[in-house]
Amino acid sequence: MTADDLVTLRRDLHRKPEPAWREFYTTARIVDELESRLGDDLAELHVGPEAIAGDHRLAVPEETEFTHWYEQARDAGVDDATLERLDGGYTGAVAVLERGEGPTVGLRVDIDGLPQTESDDPSHRPVAEGFRSDHEGAMHACGHDAHATIGIGVLERIAESDFAGTFKVFFQPAEEVVGGGKAMAESDHLQDVDSLLAVHIGLDHPTGEIVAGIDGFLAVSHLEAEFTGASSHAGGHPEQGRNAVQAMATAVQNLYGIPRHNDGATRVNAGVVEGGSAANVIPAEARIVAEVRGETTDLMEYMKGRTRQVLRSAAAMHDCEVEIEIGAEAPSATSDEELVSIVADVAGETPGVERVLERDELGGSEDATYLMQAVQENGGSACYVGVGTDHPGGHHTATFDVDEASIQHGIDTLAGTIERLGHDQ
Amino acid sequence: MTADDLVTLRRDLHRKPEPAWREFYTTARIVDELESRLGDDLAELHVGPEAIAGDHRLAVPEETEFTHWYEQARDAGVDDATLERLDGGYTGAVAVLERGEGPTVGLRVDIDGLPQTESDDPSHRPVAEGFRSDHEGAMHACGHDAHATIGIGVLERIAESDFAGTFKVFFQPAEEVVGGGKAMAESDHLQDVDSLLAVHIGLDHPTGEIVAGIDGFLAVSHLEAEFTGASSHAGGHPEQGRNAVQAMATAVQNLYGIPRHNDGATRVNAGVVEGGSAANVIPAEARIVAEVRGETTDLMEYMKGRTRQVLRSAAAMHDCEVEIEIGAEAPSATSDEELVSIVADVAGETPGVERVLERDELGGSEDATYLMQAVQENGGSACYVGVGTDHPGGHHTATFDVDEASIQHGIDTLAGTIERLGHDQ
């Protein structure tokens, strides 16, 4: 792909951001691009339910949420045959090249957008150059448009190289809700992967910088607690109520007070709360949407256990019931040294790359860790690569954008690494 | 009015419940009924902005809330001239009889419905007999349809009697949100009232029982607190957030812990809470809708003062701002002994009344207290009368209904009392 091709593709995807499990247009566009560029070179192309283990999808929205996005993709020209394959929120794709004897190497890129309204400031480049989001309220504010583009670029490069072995690209949906990683990790396609690469652009690193191996993924778990008590008239019979808001407040206070842990960083957040119906009614219902994180999966499990205990005791204290639902989760993971040094080596020779950092910490969460962990448990190795890009706004903000020059840096570094893996082993 | 007339009128009002400040149909129907029944006997008939002190309306909804109810009233046949008088949520009416030398006596009845869906159970009489609410989601679940009917019935009775003096009926809007009492109390119409009666049906008293003087109104104040902090990524930078949900939870815990008071009963309730935007974002916004009550107005003020202090300190603790808005309020009040004994006397002689209780406690709040207080401060006396009625469901529940026989008990007791006031003095 020429530099222009990369920009065109990335901008097309940027215009059509789709949130988790609703990547209908995006998946179709990727499939089209792969078929037109690689055609018969592709040994396999798995789409939607064939690409993922559907039962392991997490954070899938209500059925009613799909229709709008489904119709919109059809309006944007996606053909019905493709759309039907994705129906019900089975998005994503896995593309496979078979190039003879050699290791099986995987590359994971994520493809979903965010529920964020894009800036309409004339100085925001997507506005200035006409590729701002067509989907009001949705935005590629984390660079997954560039990730998908990199995935296709690397596939083409490997197809043209003398790489020996099998190469798979995992176009993963629903990363932003920690929803798609597990479904992809549980699919058959990952079982035989010897080396897995994942990639993220930006992360506060400037254009020209490559981080060979990113670590410090916080394992994460979402929880939702529904407290149920009984309402009563707040003036007439306060004692007859079983106050769900008191239970919720007691829980919030104590959730943030879960002891810090000597083994490493932990996090907890009661991110959304609500409860009650009217000023003069003792509240019978309240809800907390929370998340916990840990520097290791064990630390996350520690936080999850203590969170349940707090929620249950707070309910019991105020004579309420509580139902706790565990939502999306992702484990922690570490980049393997052997892959990190190959990436670092290759990056050092990549044109435009001026600085290579061996390691850096993410400090957030990512469900690529599901895939990394699965490969590592099978005896393979994994590495999460950071590709610097000048980004005017922070990740997940309205003015995020990428420096499109860095897309080539990502393709070169990853393809170079994969080629080396297909020679050396 | 014949028994049939009373039932017909009450059922028509029951079919068209309208919430606070949206009593367009109800006000118009009352005006029609008064004009057709009393015609020139009415010395004055003040409607909408002429009936109330508009600036003192409390808990007025947003402009946009009116349209639906306004149009609906028009569709139900209310003429444009009347509707225009009520435009912008100026509802209610004051009707005046002038009957020569004598005291000025007032009767206050409230007319609004509740945001409650009425039962559609076939055994619910309004269903069985075809007068269930036409307005899905709204309901006369507190008997104000009967109160309005009583108001008209008493007017007609006094018009036909040899009562000497001036008699005014206050058809008050927006009682359910503690919103209309103050506006009516501040109007000129109340200034010259020597004796004020107010009435409520039900209150767990059966048909055939009259409570001559109800006391124990808790003074009440609604408060709304908006906490504003700053969001941050809950995994990446929890320390950069200023957590409005922590502030809110701290406040809730401490609101319920405001010390009990030796001077009498107090209440506090955080009836509605909400905050935050997503599991992985430190919440920047949170809200509490609360109310406090006191057995006396002073006790309510004590609770209000402590509530402010808790809210402000909880905000400061978590580096948040808080904006506190005082909403609707009503004072406490007491029924005057001289009126209570006249009512008790008259009730004892009223056909169908089998039991008269001198006094009972309401244990809730009511903004009739604004009118009672105003009259008492002017040197007049006031009395809140309870008219028993068998009600299958509790007040404010979907199966509430009244025994229509009790409407006549109310009219007889009140009219009898008023007549006596117009003779004895």
Added chain:
Amino acid sequence: MTADDLVTLRRDLHRKPEPAWREFYTTARIVDELESRLGDDLAELHVGPEAIAGDHRLAVPEETEFTHWYEQARDAGVDDATLERLDGGYTGAVAVLERGEGPTVGLRVDIDGLPQTESDDPSHRPVAEGFRSDHEGAMHACGHDAHATIGIGVLERIAESDFAGTFKVFFQPAEEVVGGGKAMAESDHLQDVDSLLAVHIGLDHPTGEIVAGIDGFLAVSHLEAEFTGASSHAGGHPEQGRNAVQAMATAVQNLYGIPRHNDGATRVNAGVVEGGSAANVIPAEARIVAEVRGETTDLMEYMKGRTRQVLRSAAAMHDCEVEIEIGAEAPSATSDEELVSIVADVAGETPGVERVLERDELGGSEDATYLMQAVQENGGSACYVGVGTDHPGGHHTATFDVDEASIQHGIDTLAGTIERLGHDQ
């Protein structure tokens, strides 16, 4: 007894205040006074273990607490024979007059002092006139010195009167810790009492005022909760601790938040808390000494039930155990109308009494209610009489004192009432 005798006796007792269950000198002094004044007129004089049901003593201090007070009483001249009868904290006395056929009337007075240091201000009359407490840190700051004096004065008066029946005076120990009432109520001496009077001086009523029947005793229960968790190094392994102070703080926050009750006043107080061992150790132990009260015994039980629930849930939340011990308790009680009106009548004729209040509310707790309740359950009647006295400082404060003139008012009113009971029935 002459006015001088009364003052001398009261001042002697005032100089020797003894806290609950340590009234060694006080009991001995009462016994001496009774024996010297009444001698053979006394049908029975029960002392210490014979006066009370020892197994029902509440809030008894540790054995080691007795020695100091025991020795001090010996040093003050109490003979060994008497002291031995009181050994181990069995204090108090019951004196009985038998005067032929007639009702059995009881009078209960309490005799213990408080752990309060008496003012040494020269303007404090006990200082000025030389009868300030000899026992530094203890004080008759609630008038029980006057009560004991009244008890003896009434006995002498009845002995000299033509009262027909049996008259008993209950000199009750340990009222201040709600400790002696139950033990006296469970003794045999109360079983046959037809009418019981109890008396309190002061209570914010001035000299010359008598309250014929005091009500509004709050039922009270003391609770002690011991939280046990596990300590750990607060820097090294905070996660290994099970934090008893966090459990305690959660409990305190929620105790004060127990819902108010529509049936009447309730109270809760975490009066003493402590926990932890060092700044750098996660606390393994914490303790709350709390009390709950209710306008009725049921309301107190409601508070007690909710308190247990809060304590247990707070412990569970922080992985701690909690042991809850119920301490001293007293029920609520009401003065019977028939006795109240006799007292009011008599008081109205008593020299020096200028104002008689039929009823007033105590608003606190008193374990005389155990005796009142026991008599009432046996079909008898009971009445708690208030004797006004000008007191410069509030009850339980360092400058409390009584106007000694009121002692005679108490004797006259009570003796007059008892005489009337011994004639009329």
Added chain:
Amino acid sequence: MTADDLVTLRRDLHRKPEPAWREFYTTARIVDELESRLGDDLAELHVGPEAIAGDHRLAVPEETEFTHWYEQARDAGVDDATLERLDGGYTGAVAVLERGEGPTVGLRVDIDGLPQTESDDPSHRPVAEGFRSDHEGAMHACGHDAHATIGIGVLERIAESDFAGTFKVFFQPAEEVVGGGKAMAESDHLQDVDSLLAVHIGLDHPTGEIVAGIDGFLAVSHLEAEFTGASSHAGGHPEQGRNAVQAMATAVQNLYGIPRHNDGATRVNAGVVEGGSAANVIPAEARIVAEVRGETTDLMEYMKGRTRQVLRSAAAMHDCEVEIEIGAEAPSATSDEELVSIVADVAGETPGVERVLERDELGGSEDATYLMQAVQENGGSACYVGVGTDHPGGHHTATFDVDEASIQHGIDTLAGTIERLGHDQ
């Protein structure tokens, strides 16, 4: 010193553990030992007020706490002249060797015991071999007896070596209360130190293991908060109280909820709390003794700032005052690479040392960091060395003991390092 000498000295110190700022016997014993072993070889020997900057002592106990330990030291044979130099809690010593041209090297050892009762189990070696603590309730449970012994052993070794330069040993008092480090760091003796070594025995490393450079000291600060409100009768006038225990509980709940920080580990602990006077009194006083820690000094300051904010807001919420006193503090620190590698090198050649770890994390706090920081700020370098020892019980527990063989490992490794510093530079 022979192996026997080392054991004899260490056991003598073990028998006489003295808590912070009361190391009268210990200081005297060190002075004696130094004078008898080194005599005129010592260029300087600073004792008590001359060894430390007295104004910078932290966590100094009340005057009354000294007497017992002072007298006990006299009884143990310390001469009055020496004792007088230490009067008022000025303990510790600095010994100086001057050996010509060369760098100034320092060694810091701490000398205080702990308020911990030593095990009397016959299997506890100090019991079995007769050197259990003579001071009931105090114990060398952290190995400072061995540290002092190592300090003297190294001094003797350097005196006998061909080290060129100046060598100082800092016998630091009051480490356990984070009290002596600052006073020693602020003394003149540290100003010219080019290289500073500190040493700790044990830390879960077995005999034969040396950690060349320990890092991960958590900066620490102690805080004490006194809440003052107003008491009132909990039954009679709960509303008149200003409840210091409610303020304290609100603070505790929110202290543990201070947000975690992305820059590294933080800690908070409300280690001791107390409040209130009696079950029936609204508590007017409450106290929290807390500590905060941070992986860096900045993180500790962050926690301290938030702690103040929580304490103040909790007081304001309940109408109380709060006085906050900052107690002992210690910064964080890092071992310098250049020293670490010398220590590692030397340790590798030390007889008995089987394993050398380049680095390890302490995970706790230490006020040696004051000295390390001071030296590093002056341009020098510092290193904290861990000397493994088999210890049957954990640090700060009743069965802690050291394997005396490791004392020689410490002396050899430290003396070897110091000699090399006195040659190479």
